[in-house]
C-alpha cells in the first residue's frame with residue numbers, strides 16, 4: 059500500500075498536519091510520500107493507492123498549488139482513493155461556521171475537482187499567533203479574527219493552537235485502513 063500526501067500551506071499549520079498524518083499512517087504500515095507542493099512538484103502519481111490532498115485556507119481560498127494538482131491529475135485520480143483536508147479558522151466559530159466551511163472548503167472543492175467522491179474529508183483547526191509577522195494582510199485578518207476568537211474564550215495575547223491532534227490522528231488511522239483495503 060502506498061499513499062501520497064500533497065499539501066499547500068501558507069503559515070505552516072497544514073504542513074504540520076500533513077506530517078502528522080504521514081507519521082501515523084507510516085506507523086500503521088503504509089508507505090507514505092509527503093510533498094509540499096509550494097516547494098516541490100510531483101510528476102507521476104500512478105503507483106499510489108491513496109492520494110491525500112490538503113490546504114490551509116486564506117480569505118476562503120485554498121492555496122493554488124494543490125488545486126492545480128487536482129486539475130492536472132483529474133483523470134489519473136479517477137481510479138484512486140482520494141481524501142481531502144483543510145486547516146482553517148472555522149472550528150473556532152461554532153456549528154454554523156463549521157457547516158459553512160464543510161460546504162465551501164471541502165464539498166465544493168471535491169465536486170469541482172474530482173470525478174468521483176472522496177473516500178474521506180477532514181476539517182481541522184489551525185494556529186492563532188499574535189506575534190507572527192506575515193505582512194499587512196495577515197495583521198488585518200488577525201485583527202478581524204480576534205473578536206471572534208475572544209468570544210470563544212481564547213486569550214488572543216498568546217499563541218493558540220486549536221488543531222485537535224486526537225481528531226487528526228484518528229483521521230489518519232482511518233485513512234491507513236482505507237489504504238490497506
Ligand SMILES: Cc1cc2nc3c(=O)[nH]c(=O)nc-3n(C[C@H](O)[C@H](O)[C@H](O)COP(=O)(O)O)c2cc1C
Nearest residue numbers: 067068069070071072114117118146147148184199
Ligand atoms: C490572512 C488570513 C486569512 C484567513 N482566512 C480564513 C478564512 O477565510 N476562513 C477560515 O476558516 N480561516 C481563515 N484563516 C485561518 C487559517 O485558515 C488557519 O490559520 C490555517 O491553519 C492556515 O493554514 P496554513 O498555516 O497551512 O496556511 C485565515 C488566516 C489568515 C492568517
